[in-house]
Amino acid sequence: MTRPTSASGRPLGNRWLGFLLRRTGRMLVAMWVIVTVAFLVLRIAGGDPVRSALGATADESVVQARREQLGLNDPLLLQYLDYLSGLFRGDLGVSLITGRSVTELVSHRLPATLELAGIAFLAVLLVAVPVGLGIAIITQGNGRRGTEMAFTGVTAFIAAIPEYLLGVVLVIVFAITLHALPVAGRTGPASYLLPVIALSVSAAASIARIARIEALNTLKDDYVRTARSKRLPAWMIYFRHALPNMLTATLTIGGTLLAAMIAGSVLVEQVFNWPGLGTAFVGAITTKDYGIVQGLALVYAAIILVVNLLVDLVLSLLDRRTSLLETS
Numbered sequence: 001m002t003r004p005t006s007a008s009g010r011p012l013g014n015r016w017l018g019f020l021l022r023r024t025g026r027m028l029v030a031m032w033v034i035v036t037v038a039f040l041v042l043r044i045a046g047g048d049p050v051r052s053a054l055g056a057t058a059d060e061s062v063v064q065a066r067r068e069q070l071g072l073n074d075p076l077l078l079q080y081l082d083y084l085s086g087l088f089r090g091d092l093g094v095s096l097i098t099g100r101s102v103t104e105l106v107s108h109r110l111p112a113t114l115e116l117a118g119i120a121f122l123a124v125l126l127v128a129v130p131v132g133l134g135i136a137i138i139t140q141g142n143g144r145r146g147t148e149m150a151f152t153g154v155t156a157f158i159a160a161i162p163e164y165l166l167g168v169v170l171v172i173v174f175a176i177t178l179h180a181l182p183v184a185g186r187t188g189p190a191s192y193l194l195p196v197i198a199l200s201v202s203a204a205a206s207i208a209r210i211a212r213i214e215a216l217n218t219l220k221d222d223y224v225r226t227a228r229s230k231r232l233p234a235w236m237i238y239f240r241h242a243l244p245n246m247l248t249a250t251l252t253i254g255g256t257l258l259a260a261m262i263a264g265s266v267l268v269e270q271v272f273n274w275p276g277l278g279t280a281f282v283g284a285i286t287t288k289d290y291g292i293v294q295g296l297a298l299v300y301a302a303i304i305l306v307v308n309l310l311v312d313l314v315l316s317l318l319d320r321r322t323s324l325l326e327t328s
Contacts, residue, residue, distance in 0.1 A: 166198045
């Protein structure tokens with residue numbers, strides 16, 4: 001039985017294995033760089049993190065005992081090796097103030113962050129892709145220039161609004177003024193509306209612009225003209241032929257935006273007092289709890305790198321013509 005091969009003659013199985021090995025290797029190298037930078041920055045920045053965490057009035061003996069307990073009196077190289085060893089065991093460190101494990105903190109708060117970002121990303125795709133396709137259909141062939149200019153201007157303005165600023169406005173209007181929605185917390189379905197809107201509106205505007213451009217390019221392709229010449233129904237041309245083929249580039253940017261949304265959720269969570277990693281991250285920075293800051297920075301970096309890897313995998317599955325497997 002003949003094994004499937006690519007255009008270059010290489011077996012598809014070998015291409016996939018090579019792709020996974022290369023991308024996983026790059027991800028591990030990137031994580032090592034991030035781990036090293038995070039470790040060094042907090043120690044080179046100056047000052048005594050334990051003194052900052054315990055307060056200026058803490059007894060010196062207590063400070064020294066805490067430093068000894070955390071291994072901060074050891075040589076820098078030994079601290080670094082101990083930290084790497086802990087990471088391999090799944091130990092992200094401990095809070096300098098409470099002594100609580102960062103791994104335990106992540107296990108409690110990560111689901112709330114992923115839930116918020118995931119729902120917001122789904123909302124972005126459900127709104128932006130149909131809107132982008134619809135505007136492309138209306139404006140194809142240089143028709144309705146006014147509609148095109150209005151769409152471009154409005155989406156450019158919306159895309160430039162910071163998520164946290166939109167969140168503050170939503171709180172003032174819908175929570176404080178109208179008393180229509182919960183102002184903070186994760187208390188039920190209604191409590192998701194404002195943070196999801198704040199996190200998704202800007203991204204939806206960006207994706208809608210990209211989706212429109214990709215749809216316009218797709219509608220000019222030969223297979224769409226062939227479908228029209230066969231007098232197929234308009235819905236079949238747009239949704240069966242055009243939509244699947246415009247999604248590849250849209251999902252490429254969408255995956256990047258998902259990673260950005262996860263990072264951007266830090267400030268949105270703070271605005272809405274959402275019980276996720278972002279709230280804990282900002283709180284740790286405020287209290288100078290460098291143990292939590294360092295651990296959560298690594299978690300965010302790992303999430304973003306994994307999301308980028310998954311996006312590449314999905315794109316390779318959706319578009320077998322892509323050169324991603326050959327060049328990655």
